[in-house]
Amino acid sequence: MKKAAIFLAxxxxxMEAISPIDILRRAGIDVDIVSINSELKVVxxxxxxxxxxxxxxxxxxxxxxxxxxxxxxxxxxNLRDNDKVIxxxxxxxxxxxxxxxxxxxxxxxxxxxxLDVNYTTYPTVEKGIKSGTxxxxxxxxxxxxxxxxxxxxxAIDFAVEIVRYLLNDHSAKNIQDExxxxxxx
Numbered sequence: 694m695k696k697a698a699i700f701l702a703x704x705x706x707x708m709e710a711i712s713p714i715d716i717l718r719r720a721g722i723d724v725d726i727v728s729i730n731s732e733l734k735v736v737x738x739x740x741x742x743x744x745x746x747x748x749x750x751x752x753x754x755x756x757x758x759x760x761x762x763x764x765x766x767x768x769x770x771n772l773r774d775n776d777k778v779i780x781x782x783x784x785x786x787x788x789x790x791x792x793x794x795x796x797x798x799x800x801x802x803x804x805x806x807x808l809d810v811n812y813t814t815y816p817t818v819e820k821g822i823k824s825g826t827x828x829x830x831x832x833x834x835x836x837x838x839x840x841x842x843x844x845x846x847x848a849i850d851f852a853v854e855i856v857r858y859l860l861n862d863h864s865a866k867n868i869q870d871e872x873x874x875x876x877x878x
Contacts (some may be wrong), residue, residue: 694721694722694723695715695721695722695723695758695859695860695873696722696723696724696725696729696756696757696758696759697713697722697723697724697725697758697759697760697761697791697855697859698724698725698752698757698759698760698761699713699714699724699725699727699755699761699762699763699830700727700729700742700760700761700762700763700772700778701726701727701728701729701735701736701745701763701768702729702730702735702767702768702769702771702772702775703730703735703736703767703768704736704737704738704765704766704768704769704770704771704772705735705737705738705763705764705768705840706737706738706763706764706765706768706795706796706844707737707738707739707741707763708724708848709763709764709765709795709798709799709844709845709848709851710737710763710765711741711851712848712851712852712854712861713761713763713793713795713848713851714726715850715852716849716852716853716855716856716868716872717855717859718770719740720821720844720856720859720860720865720867720868721860721864721866721870722856722859722860723820724746725746725752725757725760726743726744726745726746727745727746727747727748727749727752728745728747728748728749729748729771729772729775729777729778730748730834731748731750733745733746733747733748736789737768738765738766738768740769749778750777752777754756754781754784754785754788754790754818754866755788756784757785757790758789758790758791758797759790759791759792759793759800759855759859760781760782760785760790760792760793760857761793761794761855762778762792762793762794762795762798762801762802763795763796763798764794764795764796764797764798764815764823765796765797766797766846768797768798768799769796769797769800769801770800771800772798773800773801773804774803777804778801778805778822779801779804779805782801782802782804782805782807783805783807784786786807786838789838790837790838791838791840791855791858791859792807792838792839793810793839793840793841793842793851793855794814794839794840794841794842795841795844795847795848795851796814796815796818796840796843796844796845797814797815797818797841797844798814798815799812799813799818799822799825799841800814800818800821800822801821801838801842803821803822803824803825804841805809806824807839808822808825808839809824809825809827810825810827810835810836810837810839811826811828811834811836812825812826812827812828812834812839812841812844813827813828813829813831813832813833813834813841813842814827814841814843815843815844816829827852831838831843832847832850832851833847833850833851833854835858840855840858842854849872849874852868853865853868853869858869
């Protein structure tokens with residue numbers, strides 16, 4: 694079974710965290726919600742409270758196939774400014790694990806030095822990113838082992854691409870059908 698860790702910091706964008714958690718679990722991917730706080734409770738940008746499964750100090754990258762960073766403010770800057778998050782992302786990249794970031798969270802990948810690919814992000818955030826090539830016209834960009842996405846309205850597409858990457862096209866199509874994406878697109 695594939696396994697992913699989604700890092701949550703206070704101020705995370707709820708749609709960008711909950712959609713991937715739900716969709717990956719529907720696809721049969723084990724997802725650990727990881728708090729970077731000293732406690733397991735994490736509060737989103739709009740007041741939604743999440744109880745994480747584990748603390749970042751308990752993350753062993755060898756147990757995971759993917760690391761996911763939701764955006765939101767100040768959630769993205771809180772992730773970016775956490776040395777343990779940066780260290781884990783660098784190690785995940787050195788082991789060719791999937792690293793996914795949505796909305797403002799590509800700033801985390803930039804600081805970790807792993808965003809030397811084509812990427813997308815929330816418009817204007819790219820101005821603070823020093824590496825990679827910004828793709829302003831894309832909802833989701835997959836390049837090597839990095840998946841990025843533009844923002845809250847693209848969270849479902851982002852999650853489906855993570856399923857496709859970790860599993861296969863068939864699994865992604867099944868999720869799209871289950872969520873009625875295929876029916877209305």
